[in-house]
Amino acid sequence: MYIIIGDTGVGKSCLLLQFTDKRFQPVHDLTIGVEFGARMVNIDGKQIKLQIWDTAGQESFRSITRSYYRGAAGALLVYDITRRETFNHLTSWLEDARQHSSSNMVIMLIGNKSDLESRRDVKREEGEAFAREHGLIFMETSAKTACNVEEAFINTAKEIYRKIQQGLFDVHNEANGIKIGPQQCISTSVGPSASQRSSSEIGSNSGCC
Amino acid sequence: MNFLRGVMGGQSAGPQHTEAETIQKLCDRVASSTLLDDRRNAVRALKSLSKKYRLEVGIQAMEHLIHVLQTDRSDSEIIGYALDTLYNIISNDEEEEVDDVEEENSTRQSEDLGSQFTEIFIKQPENVTLLLSLLEEFDFHVRWPGVKLLTSLLKQLGPQVQQIILVSPMGVSRLMDLLADSREVIRNDGVLLLQALTRSNGAIQKIVAFENAFERLLDIITEEGNSDGGIVVEDCLILLQNLLKNNNSNQNFFKEGSYIQRMKPWFDVGDENSGWSAQKVTNLHVMLQLVRVLVSPTNPPGATSSCQKAMFQCGLLQQLCTILMATGVPADILTETINTVSEVIRGYQVNQDYFASVNAPSNPPRPAIVVLLMSMVNERQPFVLRCAVLYCFQCFLYKNQKGQGEIVSTLLPSTIDATGNSVSAGQLLCGGLFSTDSLSNWCAAVALAHALQENATQKEQLLRVQLATSIGNPPVSLLQQCTNILSQGDKIDRRGSKIQTRVGLLMLLCTWLSNCPIAVTHFLHNSANVPFLTGQIAENLGEEEQLVQGLCALLLGISIYFNDNSLESYMKEKLKQLIEKRIGKENFIEKLGFISKHELYSRASQKPQPNFPSPEYMIFDHEFTKLVKELEGVITKAIYKSSEEDKKEEEVKKTLEQHDSIVTHYKNMIREQDLQLEELKQQISTLKCQNEQLQTAVTQQVSQIQQHKDQYNLLKVQLGKDNPHQGSYSDATQMNGIQPEEVGRLREEIEELKSNQELLQSQLAEKDSLIENLKSSQASPGTNEQSSATASAQDSEQIAELKQELATLKSQLNSQSVEITKLQTEKQELLQKTETFAKPAPVPGESEAVAAAKTTDVEGRLSALLQETKELKNEIKALSEERAAIKEQLDASNSTIAILQNEKNKLEVDVTDSKKEQDDLLVLLADQDQKIFSLKNKLKELGHPVEEEDELESGDQDDEEDEDEDNGKDQGPI
Ligand SMILES: Nc1nc2c(ncn2[C@@H]2O[C@H](COP(=O)(O)OP(=O)(O)OP(=O)(O)O)[C@@H](O)[C@H]2O)c(=O)[nH]1
């Protein structure tokens, strides 16, 4: 279970739509509060249902969307590479997230709209540097061309899954679940293989953007 | 506040006065006393007064109580009393219970009181936040009244309180913890609080769902025994309903969280009559409604269908169908189950197909559809149940061409069960259509109309239906029968509203004729129909007839709009003229408008479910209202259009049709080209595939060739090391692994033969020199008898040696000739092998060029090999010639030996005659003779050249002659 946060209009809803329905919505359909989306993915050979909450970026919804931090195991923090102010606001988003969420929350930094290279306002290196500085995973995506969208969601899920296996989340008590399919139970899947996975692999970028 | 003062002032001041004073005193104590005990007692006293003197306590004590909440948090008792008092002031619940005899007026007053006090309380939003923080207190005395107070606040002024809770950090999330409280009272009241909290607030509903409410509520329902549980189950269900109703995000979450599966056991009520308590009925009712929330026709289509899918996959639909067919189920549960099944199957083919296959457990089993339709046309069944069955039937046919076809087919002559054993759906519908119960008429007509909805095929099929009215009369078509009933409607005595029957039939006819020119033609073909319609429309009838007039106008309009002018007397134009003459355009349009202006029309257009408060309201069908919306405008236009315009339009239509045909032509062309393109694409892909295969084959072959080359080079190098001079030979051998060894062996053998031959030659040379010696020693026989004796002794020794040597030579020769023949046969074999090897293509699958090159290569090598073999043969021939020569030499030396023997014999005679002393010699000679003889025998025994032996023996004399010749020729020097 994770959330998507970031300024309004950066393409959060589009990213989710692209991930769940493989569609792109060119019109900005302002999100009111939050919207739920879900998809099955395969992680380490296991079918896992990702439950994703797309939050509204508008300031007026902040108090509502804050309610979703506590229960989330991960967050996609999104900015728009064609609008510098959305990048500048990252710090305040990050503070908000860290303050209201579990300390183990996996945060993936996403520079969206990579298809608009001509209008780029934030260099990729800047995103990388910010991510490094704050210990985030980084990726540039395009909800329009679907580039890296799949990877962004799945890599975040992998990282969460890894943390669950390391026992950093309690899947049973807290409502932070990646919901594990009914066919397997967590205890059997805990093994050395899980900890061998390096996070660098997760951060790796397919570089199609 | 003005209002409050007014109320206060209005009340008699006398007896109340003292109470007001008391309350004031208590408030002062709460505000100023420094002793906690004192304050606590004062608050308790206020609490006890708060029910009876709600207004007074409320006005005077509110702020003091709030102050207590702020400052005395450490004492749960006083907090509890304060909360209780506030609850009493704000809540209307208790009031209603206590004063249920009071006048309505007073109740309204108290309601107003509650909301007024709520308004005061929440004016300071911190008060609500304070209350929220108090709820974190675990103490029962604090938490419970806190929950109740907050619930009351929410009930009084929901939206405002919701907003405050929403913006207070983690406000909603904290309230969710109440569901986990181990004390049932608090948990149950927590459910009620959440109910009030989530009422019509999407944002809060989502947060509550996010905080795992589904899981927890479903757990509680399961723990409490599903439908057998108490009121808490009902409360949980209502909360679930709040969370899901009209909230797509939450519905999606519910479905994706696999919670639909957890609903299935709710409906496992079975046949075992564990009794149907009122609570159980209520619970099941809400459970069914909850299912309907997820598949409501008003949800987004995608959302509904994915829930419908899940409900079939987890067996929920099947479970519901079991209830449908079970006995002893209370009527309202049965009705709601039918409605639920309806929406679970509506527009979803898999579920519709399943539903069509459900059978009632009767003997013989009947399809559930038939059993349900029997109830629909049965007057004795409850009205709501009959409506539910109609809905179910409609949902079964909605977007279900297959189902529509099946229903209509039960009416067609070919499929009607002649034995009449089992009733079919079609028979039931016809029965309903022509029964004397107007409700059945209406339901059957609407049901039949749904079998035709958006299905041109079935509209035409239904025209084929013939009815046997009475014995002796010819059968009448269904269409004819419908119009007959319409026109003579008044003659039949029916129960219920006559309007209902006519409205039902008219709706059926309108649906039937729309978009179906053939049906229009059939309809117009009956010459009674148009006059009937115009008569109905033209008449100036009362208000209740207006709807029928409107429907007649619609039917006439449809007959014009979908008219293909195939009937001379009822062409479009003629019908329009008729309207103008008999009715008037304006009038016609006005009458047409009656339909959508009817008071029940908009109600029916909202929802597909036929849901009527009572039978009189059963007038419009939802799908029919859609048809009216669609046709009203176009018919109006069609009527107003002048004939010229009509003609123009006709022309336009024609050109359009032409355009259409051109477009269709192009479309077809495009389609064809598309097909071709597709084919070509496929061809390309197969070609690509082939090409790839070929390329891989080529690469394989190239690598094979490379391998061969490598092998060849390797062998060359190896052979070069072994036999530096036989390069060409090894070329040939590289093709065949067996040859090099054999050839090597052959070569070795030839080598051996050669050395043997050399040996023989050297032996021959020795013998030659021996013979020379002998000759020279015999040259002076008489001169030195002694020496000659020794010489002859020597001679005989030498002869013996020679003979021995001869024997070995012969045996060697013999073995050599055997070996040679063996070698020759081997060689023959090898040749054959190389030949057979050379014939097949070197590597199967190799390209021809390579193969040809290979073959020539191999052929070249083969010829080289043949050459070699020839050479070897020649060598062998030369060898055998040499052998023959050696034999001759041997023969020659043998004859020389014979001559020598003769000479020796003569010498012996001479010696015997002349020298007795030479007796010893004689003896020796005899011995020699003996030895020679045994040698001869041995030779004979060896069976070797018998002729040679013969030659040796018999040739003694011959040899003399031969010898002369031989001597003259070859051994001239001797
Ligand atoms: N070119 C391009 N446009 C995008 C991309 N992603 C989103 N957009 C556009 O950006 C606009 C905003 O997208 P949304 O997904 O609705 O934005 P949001 O972040 O959900 O905004 P809020 O709901 O207000 O928080 C839309 O007009 C999208 O078409 C992208 O990758 N490339």
Ligand SMILES: [Mg+2]
């Ligand atoms: Mg959005």
